Amino acid sequence: MSDVKILESVQQFIARHHGHFIHGECVATETSERIELVNPATEHVIASIATADQQDVEKAVQSAHNAFSNAWANTSPYERGLKLNKLADLVEQHAEELAQLETLTTGKLINLSRHLEVAQSIIFLRYFAGWATKINGQTMQPSIPSMHGEKYSAYTVRQPVGVVAGIVPWNFSLMIGIWKIGSALTTGCTIVLKPSEFTTLSLLRLAELAIEAGIPAGVINVVTGKGETGQYLIDSALVKKVSFTGSVPTGIAIGQQAMKNDLTRVSLELGGKNAAAILADVNIDEILPNLLQATFVHQGQVCAAPERFFIHQSKYDEFVQKASAVVQQLKIGSPLDEMTMFGPLSNRPHFEKVKHYLDLAQRNNQVITGGNALQTTGYFVEPTLLKVQGIDDPLFLEETFGPVVDVIAFETDEELITMMNHSRFGLTASVWTNDLAKAMRLIPQIEAGSIWVNMHTFLDPAVPFGGVKASGVGREFSDA
Template structure:
């Protein structure tokens, strides 16, 4: 047992009377509060405020004021410098932030350290580098000259204004930093609404932003339930909504945004992601990487694969080897550095996964796993299911957890047909040493991202987003700039 000791600074932070973070300071709220539950123990670790209309209005007004009077007067170079300073501070307080994430999400401590916190730093620094590279173009119009006059034209990109960032519970810190980086780099300000299950790390980051020299009001955090988020997206000053979460909620937000004078919206939603294991794949070589990509954070990753398509010739070998591997996963406390598989992040999600496992049990679909682990905490076994065809309900609905399905295929045509038989299109992967075949399959796959011999992991230089019901817009690379700026055309006659 190698249980991590909770830092004194973390213990002190947990004991605070947590409120919202508005205009550079904590706003204490003395009314109904929500308990934050440690999913590994089911014990309350802290309480957060439930934001009402007044709280949200105050946060948005603070962001609007900062957009007009503070951040607008900050040069692109300074924006990048301040984002880099924030990244430095996140790196300095890395263990504190990692422990807050583990205590509220059940994320393994080494994953919180080396992925969540470390990649938050990487992404913020990447965004900071774009701050001085948001630019337009010059062009020569073809208007006819009647009396010797000439024309020239150019475009400029201007920040849209206040951004509403709606953040999910699985990677609250990292996804929150994606939204902060995108907004601040382009000159926007932001009001973040974290999930009610995982709030503390972003409240801490908002504090660190002030220490980094980011003006008051540029980053605000309001906490609470879905109703709090509804107040935020309906605010008249919000000009852009960036939402990461479930498909039903994303569609509802998009509909509302269209009625709110066509508020800009980008959606990074869920998926029933596919992994295709071709006939030539060496299972002993690919299995460690495939298992890591699939069951990282107990499968609670929007990009993780949930549907395995295995060539008929490899099907029996695949199911045998993955079963043997899953049976050796060490399940336990996420604060134990030797643990390989922790709890699900909250009770509501735990109940959802239990429902899927009950259906699989009733239909005799469980190849391995499938059990709820008795005792404290929201623990289930990593599970592999067999499905009869692509219309099986468990093959259609996203579980967003450690429940994956496997089905055989024989031809490339059958593979593509089955992979695309989904309303989702976020990610997919091909596992093969036949690069020629992989390159021919990639254009046929309906997904925003396709990996070869890897899956799930993201890089800030590579755009990310979904097709079909999996989303709208792209994160990262330089693609984010278009979503956070308005393109203005200027034409001059002289």
């Protein structure tokens, strides 16, 4: 097979001189500094984006504030839902265009961009649209003392907070951007998005589609740049909520800064060193395809993906042998080739980070299979299984956010829980077993925000998602 043909509309969009998207249109930056966007599979520069300074950010925030005050907060819930559904229609119509933009900038497999990123974006938009008319307060009878037999009633009203700052990572920029857009807009808020400097094109294109959908100018704004741009956004006095998805150190810094800024509300969905427990009763041949698919989707660059495998001693040798054989058969290649099974990492800094961990494992003789960066153009590494020297091994404690999985054996359920919880992270976990009663006993003991049984990494808009411990504050989706 060869690479899919790049659409003419994609070529034309990439070729533009990209600015920020403020008040319904692309605007030039106030600075001359630009950032090059690199295709991670070829290392070719495909476009450049603007760097927003404080003045650019304030223009975007002021636009969002004006749109909130003059238009969106006063739009009926029914109309908000209609416009979000119209945006979902347009995402569906432009699905291939958006998928190709994602693959070209993130290295995501084209089939993954189509059938997960874009397809799930549509589902999430429609889910949020449905909530627009279902956001209700409560009425209640309070228990304050009665002097003369009178009775009292109280009620609550849920109101939009105003301008939301949405800071989006590079791994699923379109989908995570839509999570933030959908939740903000359905509640009557407006938003200023700051995408990662590595992956901005799909959200710039989405902002254009929002205008076509009839969403008023200023309701969705996009400013591009590096960390300083995000800092300007967080510090704006008009920003009333910060929604961040990304690394733990950055999330902690954002949370601390938001608290200093008059206790600005925050939602922080951060990293994880997620655990998968393979119990003694499982059939390895049955679970392996689903487990490894969840592990190596998007080259492991998924915050919810498992990085630590805990395998019952009786199954350890069989699992390692069979998992190694499957991993070695993954076809590595161009993400635009529909037959490719494993693509590049998304950017050079992340490639260097993952390579550091692989080099460490090589020096310590911990590689079971894989363990190498490919000597070729592009940010390619091999999918890798590692044996660890114990639960305090740095490779077992530090998040790689890549296709690197650590395996370790356990004997008792008590040992398993102790080992699984020996982490500063607590985003997701999974238990693989045919013994549902045992799974239900283990789940309350596992320190993680989401726990699956016989599956991993799957998200649904009706189910709250977020972490405990250093993995975050707050929840995405549902009515949480």
